[in-house]
Amino acid sequence: MSDLKNTNILVVDDEEDITDLIKDILEDEGFTVRTASNGTSAQKAIQDSKPDLILLDIWMPDIDGISLMNEWKKAYQSLPFSVVMMSGHGTLEHAIEATKLGAFDFLEKPLTLAKLVAVVKRALKEQIVQPTLKPQSLTPQFTIEPVGKSPLMSSLRTKAKQIAESGNRTVLLKGELGSGKHLFAHYIHSLSDRAHNPIIAVNLGQLNEENIEETLLGKEDGSLITQGILEQANGGSIILENIAQLSLEAQDKLANIINNNEYFRINGKNLLAKEVRFIAISRDDLSVLVDEKEFSEALYYKLNILPLDIPSLSAHPEDVPDLIAFYIHHFVEEEHLQYRHFPIAVQNRLRNHTWHGNVQELKSIVQQLLVLGKSEEVTLNEVNELLTKKSQTRVISEDLLxxxxxxxxxxxxxxxxxxxxxxxxxxxxxxxxxxxxxxxxxxxxxxxxxxxxxxxxxx
Missing domain, CATH: 1.10.10.60 (Homeodomain-like)
Structure with missing residues (x-):
């Protein structure tokens, strides 16, 4: 296979509208695409002509995608084609199992055009570079989409997807403590063409003007090379935490690092290409700090290219029931806590609570109710008792402020x-x-x- 466009792609999915859509998208990119509606027709298509890449759905009427991959492994010893799994109802376990079997990546439905094309090109390109090796067995960047059906959250997800598809441009996420800034940072990364590469968070509150360059750029000491964060995250994204805690001198150095497309390690002689996207997150309004001369104006304008405000939970309380359901599923399925039913009265009480700690506080409350509860159903009394106890530890009289x-x-x-x-x-x-x-x-x-x-x- 000498040309990415000179390829044979097989799309296996029992939903005809999905296979037709993928076929149209990939054919517009110049690929040759065939489709199959189930496992049996997929096996026949492979016998007729071995594909270079298979886009494989997990859930099908005759056999699931994981079992189908197991059959191919037994028949071929190692997969003679790349496989990208697809599912709208997959779990992290499915993604990990598919990756262990040799799947190149795991795509969640609904598919985004940019991510689909990017993953297909990466999978085919790896076959060209390493034709004798299996696809890289990396832990998949399994996307957890921010939960909520409210117009506010729908709009926010749309904006995040637009930002994800905007290339290398720096992102600034602003929001209250616990509002989900890290989740949106990972969400943006996972929807971008960087999704298969690392995403690394850096706590800038632990850095100063003396060590920020060595931490980010790396260092050479004779033959000893220490990789900086830029190298470790090469091709991926870097989350900049606690940006406002940097000294002004360190801020200036960070601004220069962001501004330059190439860099040297400390004491290094070889110029390296900078291939990362910076996603800064902040609880502070940096524009106010700029006005107060407490934050570098140059750094602010380098960070504020694509701003996104993450709202407090009080701005979309209608999403609380969906968030409760999400966290119940998470703690029961992933952490094996005992399931408890949250009746409507309980959900309504939580919906009307003032969440100072936002989504993270709600998550903590759900976890405590699952861990500490004895009955199968959560009661209104235990919720009120728990919320009152939390409020008492937080309340500060306005007279003292x-x-x-x-x-x-x-x-x-x-x-x-x-x-x-x-x-x-x-x-x-x-x-x-x-x-x-x-x-x-x-x-x-x-x-x-x-x-x-x-x-x-x-x-």
Missing amino acids: PLDLPLREAREQFEKAYLLAQFKSCEGNIAKLADKVGMERTNLYRKLKSLDIDPKKIS
């Missing part, structure tokens, strides 16, 4: 009170404090100094 101050001064007062309380709980240990609040020590010392906190005077 500096509501009459400008935002910057109010934030400084809160940060000072917060760090003093955390410092005392860590018994005056700076290392423990840095770990607890998620900040690199240099940044933490700088923050303490700016708030006029002397660690030596705190008992």
